[in-house]
Amino acid sequence: MTTGRRADDNRGNGALMVHDFAVIGGGIVGLSTAMALGQRYPGARILLVEKEDGWAAHQTGHNSGVIHSGIYYKPGSFKARFCRDGNASMVEFCRAHDIPHEICGKVIVASDAGELAQLDVLHARGLANGLDVRRLTREEVTEIEPHVHSLAGLHVPSTGIVDFAAVCRAYAGIIERQGGDLRLGTKVVALRQVPDGHTLETTAGHFRARFVVNCAGLHSDRVARLGGVDPGARIVPFRGEYYELVPERRHLVKALVYPVPNPDFPFLGVHFTRMIDGSVHAGPNAVPGLKREGYRKRDISARDMAETLAYPGFWKMAKKNHAEGRKEILRSLSKKAFVRSLQRLIPEVTADDVVPTHAGVRAQALLADGRLVDDFLLVPGPTSVHVCNAPSPAATSSIEIGKAVVEALPDQPHLTSVHRSATP
Numbered sequence: 001m002t003t004g005r006r007a008d009d010n011r012g013n014g015a016l017m018v019h020d021f022a023v024i025g026g027g028i029v030g031l032s033t034a035m036a037l038g039q040r041y042p043g044a045r046i047l048l049v050e051k052e053d054g055w056a057a058h059q060t061g062h063n064s065g066v067i068h069s070g071i072y073y074k075p076g077s078f079k080a081r082f083c084r085d086g087n088a089s090m091v092e093f094c095r096a097h098d099i100p101h102e103i104c105g106k107v108i109v110a111s112d113a114g115e116l117a118q119l120d121v122l123h124a125r126g127l128a129n130g131l132d133v134r135r136l137t138r139e140e141v142t143e144i145e146p147h148v149h150s151l152a153g154l155h156v157p158s159t160g161i162v163d164f165a166a167v168c169r170a171y172a173g174i175i176e177r178q179g180g181d182l183r184l185g186t187k188v189v190a191l192r193q194v195p196d197g198h199t200l201e202t203t204a205g206h207f208r209a210r211f212v213v214n215c216a217g218l219h220s221d222r223v224a225r226l227g228g229v230d231p232g233a234r235i236v237p238f239r240g241e242y243y244e245l246v247p248e249r250r251h252l253v254k255a256l257v258y259p260v261p262n263p264d265f266p267f268l269g270v271h272f273t274r275m276i277d278g279s280v281h282a283g284p285n286a287v288p289g290l291k292r293e294g295y296r297k298r299d300i301s302a303r304d305m306a307e308t309l310a311y312p313g314f315w316k317m318a319k320k321n322h323a324e325g326r327k328e329i330l331r332s333l334s335k336k337a338f339v340r341s342l343q344r345l346i347p348e349v350t351a352d353d354v355v356p357t358h359a360g361v362r363a364q365a366l367l368a369d370g371r372l373v374d375d376f377l378l379v380p381g382p383t384s385v386h387v388c389n390a391p392s393p394a395a396t397s398s399i400e401i402g403k404a405v406v407e408a409l410p411d412q413p414h415l416t417s418v419h420r421s422a423t424p
């Protein structure tokens with residue numbers, strides 16, 4: 001397992017080694033980007049800094065662990081393309097590196113007649129995205145998931161499950177073998193432009209880099225601003241809470257069971273997910289977070305809250321979505337309300353069958369006019385690029401996102417032909 005090194009050799013202000021690239025953030029996007037840089041520019045000096053003591057400590061390590069298929073996304077969007085291709089490259093990566101995963105498929109079910117039209121829209125979208133998607137009758141849904149109530153459904157066989165933290169550890173191992181410099185426990189606190197790039201001031205010393213890639217997830221907007229770049233959006237944290245089925249009721253779910261998404265709120269709608277360790281999770285909901293990296297209900301950060309509440313985009317979003325927002329908050333405060341949502345999918349589930357488990361926090365970029373940024377957002381700066389929105393399915397798509405970030409970089413004149421890979 002890769003543990004990373006600390007920056008003791010870089011303490012003080014002596015002559016610093018100049019890295020060709022510095023990647024900020026050891027989540028799945030930062031690690032995949034550093035790995036892609038190493039593939040594109042063999043021999044380049046690549047630094048990756050992560051403020052925590054392990055990889056995947058935030059969004060990547062607190063998610064549903066689903067290798068998505070790409071059925072939901074608008075044909076032609078980055079999300080649709082990255083997810084379809086990313087599903088294939090993630091599965092290939094897991095096979096090549098012996099990472100436990102399973103292509104278990106998923107069902108999406110219409111629970112009432114009002115959802116049937118949207119189920120057809122989703123079916124057409126899946127086909128337009130080039131996926132293998134099959135329409136199911138109620139009986140066919142029951143053959144796959146005997147305990148699920150539905151009027152009809154879709155089957156998406158390419159959806160799978162994996163532990164994305166294990167994927168990150170494998171990415172880190174590859175970066176080390178490429179000669180990359182991985183630093184855990186290294187938080188960037190200032191980012192100064194200098195004539196040939198940036199100086200990164202961190203809690204573990206100073207570093208120099210000619211080009212910086214910011215993959216700081218929940219802090220990506222702040223890191224962009226540290227570097228003098230206006231991201232044009234603010235990260236607003238949304239907590240996603242999960243329950244899990246008690247072991248004796250896990251048999252109620254064979255694989256993955258999802259509701260038809262509301263087209264206006266595609267990331268809402270609790271679902272059942274069998275995890276790669278055999279447990280079955282139910283969730284997540286989506287409620288405004290009181291702290292960017294706050295996983296418990298009682299976690300509050302005065303700074304994070306003040307920034308969110310002072311942002312006009314937050315109030316515009318809240319006004320537009322107050323009805324849905326109230327339902328989500330109710331589901332967060334009341335187990336009964338949460339279980340009612342689960343019973344739409346599996347009527348047999350009772351409050352005694354589920355216990356609270358982990359929560360995750362989504363880094364959602366919000367525009368000043370109150371619109372949520374739906375797709376990936378890359379903001380270029382002078383000698384830097386900032387990944388300021390990498391929402392689900394970014395874990396699934398991480399290999400494709402890493403390659404795309406590297407392709408989007410301006411030409412790197414400081415890298416000699418020795419450093420340039422023959423393959424694009």
Ligand SMILES: Cc1cc2nc3c(=O)[nH]c(=O)nc-3n(C[C@H](O)[C@H](O)[C@H](O)COP(=O)(O)OP(=O)(O)OC[C@H]3O[C@@H](n4cnc5c(N)ncnc54)[C@H](O)[C@@H]3O)c2cc1C
Pocket residue numbers: 024025026027028029030049050051052055056057058059060061062063064065066067068186187188189215216217218219220223240284359360361362363390391392393394395396397
């Ligand atoms: C509840 C939930 C469920 C999800 N389910 C799925 C799913 O099933 N499938 C899927 O494909 N996607 C899913 N996603 C989305 C996916 O998890 C994220 O899109 C992805 O993990 C984003 O990765 P990241 O590297 O951008 O961010 P992160 O994993 O948050 O990594 C950012 C890293 O930057 C570090 N950092 C921040 N500031 C600094 C600093 N100043 N200096 C140094 N380091 C810093 C942080 O410590 C962190 O480790 C889900 C997300 C959530 C929240």
